[in-house]
Amino acid sequence: MSLEIIEKLLEGFPLSVILETDDQNMTINEPYYENIALPHIVTRDGRFWACSFDTVYALSQEGIDRFSFYFCSSPEIYGVVSTSSFDQGRVMLRAGTIKRFTSFSFQTFGHQATLLYDHRCQHELGRVERAIQQAASLFVVFLDEEGFWNIHPVVLPQKYLGRNEFFLQTSGIIYPMMFRSERYLSECLSIADRLLKNESLWRLGFQEMQMPAHVAFYWLRSDGTYQAIYDQNKTPQPVRRYSELRVYAVSGFLDGAME
Structure with a gap:
């Protein structure tokens, strides 16, 4: 199960x-x-x-x-x-x-979320950009350097103007x-x-x-890199690489409007 x-x-x-x-x-x-x-x-x-x-x-x-x-x-x-x-x-x-x-x-329960981006096979960010413009609720699913899958809501999504790159900041949580x-x-x-x-x-x-405790608070970029909160005060700041990243929009918000 x-x-x-x-x-x-x-x-x-x-x-x-x-x-x-x-x-x-x-x-x-x-x-x-x-x-x-x-x-x-x-x-x-x-x-x-x-x-x-x-x-x-x-x-x-x-x-x-x-x-x-x-x-x-x-x-x-x-x-x-x-x-x-x-x-x-x-x-x-x-x-x-x-x-x-x-x-x-x-x-x-509930409907499957809308997949906007999959790092393994997608490099066009138009769906992510439109989701940001339409104030969609996003969440990420990513495989970190330690082999853990992490799923967290996104509180700050950004799509850079003039370049094909986005930046996502997750909602933070403290867990044992x-x-x-x-x-x-x-x-x-x-x-x-x-x-x-x-x-x-x-x-x-x-x-x-x-x-x-572990503080789960991440910054993820579409270039394959991410940072954890523990990296902030380190000099130089380490750059971590995720193996997989998927960006979803909560189902129902953008259905039929993303094509």
Whole structure:
């Protein structure tokens, strides 16, 4: 199932998670369904991680905290990342097991996005330019130097006048390093394993932990290069190369208007 979902994600389908709760496993008054959109995705080796926007707010003694939800395809763990806790490269997170839910499923509902550009076989940027001019919502799918596929919304698209080149800046997200590191995933799995073996724990909810974080914020160019936020203060600034880049427009906005 994970491989089928990953294939659809790379082809431009949106990802959501559908959850059903019950009052026996959750500290709630009555059961409910919920749907969480997951626009930030990282995948490699048949596993994917997905994050919501970090727009969940909570009031604390220090002020307003920002959170994002995260989910993993395998093993089936989920949790909450406190993006406002990011300090010296580390972040606070909570990890839980999907066993808490009555039902749980990843879904690629909705229409496939419109492919505007594929770096492997396309060098004409007219479709990207028209999408920018029509204020389309864009997102990118790219294969980075470490072999990870990254999917992120675009917040700043630019097409240079007078030359056949574009520049895309992604929406940023902070996620735990276990998305990209087997070492830190193993640490989280040991905690998740304790949850799975102890029914009172997984019914209670989450286990808190601190972990190194990765800030996913990228600048991509149509010339095959990109930069990460970690490159900004380096002299000289390193130039990274992606293996693949696809640019999509959210389906429905430009259908029939791009030819």
